[in-house]
Amino acid sequence: MLRSRIVPCLLMSNGGLVKTQKFKDAKYVGDPLNAVKIFNEKQVDELIFIDIDASVAGREPEFDRLRGIAVESRMPLCYGGGVSNAAQASRLIGLGFEKVSVSSAAFARPQLIREMADAVGSQSVVLTIDVRANGLLRGHTIYTHNGRRKQKLALADFCAQAAELGAGEIIINSIDRDGMMKGYDLNLARQVRKMFDGPLSFVGGAGSIQDMQDLIDAVGVVGAAAGSLFVFKGQFRAVLINYQRPTDLFGSGR
Template sequence: MLAKRIIPCLDVDNGRVKKGVNFLDLVDVGEPAAIAAEYEKQGADELVFLDITATNQARSTMIDVVEKVSRKVFMPLTVGGGIKSVAEMQNLLRAGADKISLNSAAIASPSLITEGAKKFGNQCIVVAIDVKRNHEKKFFEVYTHGGKISTGIDAITWAKKVVELGAGELLVTSMDQDGTKSGFDIELYQKIAPEIDVPVIASGGAGKMEDFVDVFRKCNVDGALAASVFHYGEITIPNLKEELKKFEVNVR
């Protein structure tokens, strides 16, 4: 059976990893390829690179980053952040990315999901969904543009729609939990995962190892993504996997 995936996420700003990654004795703490190689050594199952500048100029820098990382690191690489066209997807995949993550652009033009899936295969297309509870109307609402703009769209309806359109995986971030370090949004994944038949990656809220145990034991998610707990060395991947094994979560 497939192992549950542990996925560190790196924010890349103009070719440099933005948040300090300070668990490593790296000469250059901003160098994506060096950080990626260290995560590979630790046993990460996949890496997500999020291009947070996402201007045209930064896009070609991102292609360089992917090219460099894929010369040193031999595991699945997902790239997201501001990707708006099939041509951009193709350039990133050619440079060595394995999957492309679409977010705001998928809402603006859902046909982009289908075009990408047709050209590169469903497995290449991840749709990232940023979700926040709408307390007034009592539903999970989709947000775009880094969580700044509310769309009024129901997250579960949208999740089903993007899978129909060809998404091969969903990266679902709970904005309610993101940054709180108080655990993954169990309720969200319990609602969303049974509704769709592609892998779901949980994101937002990881603070301690128990949070990962919790999300894998209580929800049918395929992977869990986190950034700062890994970057600041608060959780190391080997320790996390040992802990998960104790609770009979299948990890590599």
């Protein structure tokens, strides 16, 4: 039976880990391999790595660096950033990543989702959608390229298209709440749950364990992903990689 997952989401830039607020003001928070070693000991459900520079720079994933991460890791891994073809997805799976996330390239050419699903299986294909609230329309607008390019396609339409093309999971990333640690956008989460009946994860806003519980209460089985919660400690946001086991958070899990 599926249960909710507690997932650290780590951003990579120039070989290091960074944390942003509303996709801006990246702060260096450590070395990827050191973080993997710590999360290994904490028996993390899953770990997401996103290279925030790759798509903007138009380059492919840094496979040599990612090979080192995969070798060190003892937990399921998802990688996103610069993936633009099925061959790259296959190579990442071959390195030891269980899932490959695609974002900008899928908006440019949605058929890529089908090609990746055919190559590595739908269960390994993740679509990450970055959204920003649109106050006038009381909805959300999709952005790509690290929040720099606005997309015209409606969120509901793209979720439906992604499901039809074979995406095994969708990650919704709230730009407005990124790094703010004031809770997930639960209205957004409820809306997306109606749009896509496959595995869903949400990132952006978690500042406490209760925020994760609130997300699970709102939408059911879900991936509760977070960055700041797992890399900062205290009101002054001192850098400290940390994690609590899911059994500590939600009993036996749901």
